Amino acid sequence: MSLLEIKNLHVKVESHEILKGINLTVNSGELHSIMGPNGSGKSTLAQVLARRENYLVTAGEILYDGKDLLSLKPEEAAAEGIFMAFQYPVEIPGITNVYFLRSALNAVRKHRALEEMDAMDFLPMFREKMKLLEMDEKLMNRSVNEGFSGGEKKRNEILQMAVLEPKLAILDETDSGLDIDALKIVAKGVNALRSVERSMIVVTHYQRLLNYIVPDFVHVLVNGRIVRSGGPELALELEEKGYVDAERQALAV
């Protein structure tokens, strides 16, 4: 069944229309990749799904798990199982990674009427997930993202995803700024988290990431519209011919 249904979504930032009628359906367990050139609206789409509030939806609707996603606040969407791995993860000085994640997990659990997790239960689970991402345990007690390298920040995002266990994960340019080794570790983490109960939307500029995280579907977003959709082979074609060609073909149809 479909977890996410985006229908004719139009979005403005200030007076500028960025998304011009997006239609997209994501079923449980599927991994969709959104590709496109700079400024095509990929990140806007990701942020609207995570309910960032400085975007104005002028038309269309989004159904998530049967609910009107656009009526939810960011924290409500998170509690309902939406997670976004940020392109630029934010630093929170003075708050340790472990404290932050336990607070977040407990906020989400509270919303789901689950008992709060105490440190005794949380720590072993947290350590296990850190291993998955080959993260140094020292990072556990460091302030959130403060002084982390680019690669550590991105791994930390996937670690958070592993702890929060979302139903829909949105990865916004998770590959940007990663060298090949770090990319492989991140991809390994993401692949380990794929499941029939978890859908993912992977936003990326380059095909490179998709060698390691193989999508079920690829969509090409150009100038605020999805101009082509296909299987993983579409990513390879794009790599070869570029986005201009994809757009031209789309217009020709």
Added chain:
Amino acid sequence: MSSNVNTIRDLAEREYKWGFITDIEEERVPKGLNEDIIRLISGKKQEPEFMLQWRLKAYRHWASLEEAQAEPKWANVKFPPINYQGITYYSAPKRKPSLKSLDELDPEILRTYEKLGIPLAEQQLLAGVAVDAVFDSVSVATTFKEKLAEAGVIFCSFSEAVQKYPELVQKYLGSVVPYTDNFFATLNSAVFSDGSFVYVPKGVRCPMELSTYFRINAAETGQFERTLIVAEEGAYVSYLEGCTAPIRDENQLHAAVVELVALDNAQIKYSTVQNWYPGDKEGRGGIYNFVTKRGKCAGVNSKISWTQVETGSAITWKYPSCILQGDNSVGEFYSVALTNHYQQADTGTKMIHIGKNTRSTAVSKGISAGHGQNTYRGLVKIMKGSTGARNYTQCDSLLIGDKCGAHTFPYIEVRNSTARMEHEASTSKIGEDQLFYLRQRGLKAEDAVSMIVNGFCKRVFRELPMEFAVEAQKLLSVSLEGSVG
């Protein structure tokens, strides 16, 4: 975006929970200030002659300062002129304050402190904290006196100290903050009514935290308390103070003086959680908190550490300072100051290095929200003979919203070339990015703001005694709490 704005608005409109008024009979002297009033206050307290003379000297000096309009003007705060003749300088609960036991205390006052979360009945107190409660002009109760006496520690109201230990008071009173020090300290020296006195004898580690809880209750009064703490050679004491006041439309003046003296190898740790009534959201009312706090590291290897969390008062004007006279002595200042709606704070420290190899640290965290204005003002002075002195200053400002301000005035004067000075400063804003990040992980907007602010203050909270650290965090959270719509 809208709920971020709401969070900030809620923060700016939070209510002051300590603003109730206790209905008791007061005994007060007539409004205004003259020599007769000074004599009246001194007489009511049955003070020895030296005390009266000291007050009168201070009064005459203050009168000359007032005539010369020498009220300090340099602070980065704005307020209409204070009518010093419109203030009542002494107000006390009518029942006699010299009590044998708590049973004699007016039950209304007991209830006031209970409402404030400061139970005065000893069996209810947190183990390990002795409390002196100052209500308007007088100390109404001091707990755990006997237990402290066993260790040789004197902890009593200032009035009692003047009666029982006049030689100690005479020796140290004004030795760190002379009556001529500044306008407000001079005023305090003339009219101070009560406060706490602590004396820790040689080699004694005070067996419990000492705490004073100050409460202004009466209208149109000022509170002028005076605290004196003396730690003899090798002694250690940790002292905490807390303060609240009722909600009133007019501004009330609070001009306290605190003097600390640490002799050879002695340590004094002084912590404050200041939560005087800050005024309403339009900036009406609130306490003018004009306070002089200074410690003297008189002996070698002595250490004085100030930690303050300043969330209240309409205006805060306060510079807890250290005179590092003894060789190898250490001064520390850790501060969190939060200014909200129309609050103004001009606060910081002075570290005066006189002895050799003296070290000082100043860490200031200023948070401004609403229309709040927050100023850090610090002086680090290395005197000629202070070889090998070191200072580290860190001064960070956090802005919430776009109508508040943060200002920094660091002064550094070095007269010895061996000095090592470090100064770090930063200004940041709780950004939409940070809030969205935390909310995307499931935290409510107000919890997200609270988490960012607590993280920002962590370095300072770490210096507070455990119970106080919890109280301070709660206080900040309350300040940041609101019903996000």
